[in-house]
Amino acid sequence: MAEPVSVSVSELVGLLNQTLDYAYPSIEVTGELANLRTSRDRWVYFDLKDDTACVKFFGTVFMLPGPLEDGMLLRVTATPRLHNLYGFSMNVQSMTPAGEGSLKKAAHLLQAQLTKEGLFAPERKRPLPYPPQRIGLITSMQSAAYADFTKVLAARWGGLSIEVIDVQVQGEPAPRQITAAVDYFNSQAEPPEVLILIRGGGSAEDLAAFSTEQVTRAVAASRVPTLVAIGHEVDVSLAELAADMRASTPSNAAELLVPDRAASLAALHTARRHAAQLLRQLTKLKQRELGQISQGMQEAVERIMESAQKQLELQARLLAAVNPSTVLARGYAIVRSNGRAVTSVQKLASGQLLELQLQDGTASVTVKEVQ
Structure with missing residues (x-):
């Protein structure tokens, strides 16, 4: 049997932390949220538990994805750490609700908070230029949403200037990348006329980025008018509620954004035909009215001439009567x-x-x- 290592308590803590840093530099843990509390509006403390165990977590309030409640399922990425005084805990790197129920609960809590702030008020909505000439597009360029949007847009109204920022639309990096793209377009000296944020459908976890506080506030704060289209109809994301306009799908976004050139030309041709037909009818009507007026004038002249002739004959008779x-x-x-x-x-x-x-x-x- 090997001789035991003799260390002090502090040395033991340091040794264990070295071991943890080497073996588990980052761990993703999923569990039920419990004992959530904050300190000085800066620090956040909570436990994650399951049926048989409970672990303490520690982080900053800036890592919170939004309002949370005990009992929600949470997925946390953290570093294990043994503190000299307070014992074992996990130092939080990121966190997000896990599971459809918790995601919906988190979204409802955040929606209530942002509604009180007026972020979804109808009077904040701005009209979109129709059609816009310069578009800022935020999406995954490898997605079907991107292909559908650009295909429909080109078919309906080509020749538009589109600048695309390729981002992840799901997963942990998504909120940060989407927010950075919104900020990029808004920081331009000549920003696009409209900002489009799209992705296809998916599960509640796939779409979670679009209901985060970070993305929702970025969309609401955009000085460029926004249109958000998420390919689902069951639930509306908070980013859609914050946008100036929402569409049911990326294809629908393209339909709302520009008119159909072919339909517009057909309507123009129809309008021209109707205008020409109306002009012909109006010309015939005016010709008929002119003919009636001409006939009336001719009859009036004839009546005047007849009356004048009678007057002339009368005057002639009178003159004849007094003729020497x-x-x-x-x-x-x-x-x-x-x-x-x-x-x-x-x-x-x-x-x-x-x-x-x-x-x-x-x-x-x-x-x-x-x-």
């Missing part, structure tokens, strides 16, 4: 003295030479007697 020739034809004569008409016997004298104008000529006469 007409009077003379009835047996009257005009008496003139020195070329002037004599209108009174008082202007006559016995022996005066006069001229009589009759219908068919003149005669010279001498006044014998004035009575």
Whole structure:
């Protein structure tokens, strides 16, 4: 039997920590959350347990994925450590809810908190440019979501400028990479007109990154209008609630983002045909109205001419009635003295030479007697 190693307590702690660092530099542990507590708004302490064991964990509040409650299933990556005074514990590197029930519970707790802050308020929603000319796209370029989105977008409305940031859309690095991509687009001197965040469907754990506080706040804080499309319909992620617009699938996102060029051209042609038909109908109507107006004007002119003719005939009759020739034809004569008409016997004298104008000529006469 080997001789036992003689060490002090402190040396034992150091020796065990060296062994742990070498053998288990990082361990992922899944268990039920218990005794969750914070200190000075900086440190967080909790236990993970199962049916037969319980282990203490220690970390900072900045590692919390969001609001948590005792009883939730938690997956924690941590480093085992034996403390000189406080004994064995696990130093947390990262943590996330595990299992569909815990993920939904965590999302509901975070949703309630962010709702109180107004992050999902309808009045915060901004309209998206339609269609945008410059698009910022955040997704996994190896995914079917990327292929579907770009295919539908190109088929409906080509020629757009698209800048893509390739990120992981699930797993531990996903929230950090997605948030960094959102920050990148927002930091540009000339940012895109719209920011698109997409991924396909999956399990609750696959989609968990889109309901983390980190991603949700990044989407809500974006100064570029956002559209988020996650390929599922059962549950809506918190990032979708925070976005200015959500779509049911990546393909639907492309449909909401741009019109269908072929359908637009067909509608334009139809509108042109309708406009031409309407113009023809309007022209016929106006021609008919013009014809009616022309006919009315012609009838009015004829009535005016007829009335004028009657007036002319009346005036002619009146003129004829007072014409001296007409009077003379009835047996009257005009008496003139020195070329002037004599209108009174008082202007006559016995022996005066006069001229009589009759219908068919003149005669010279001498006044014998004035009575």
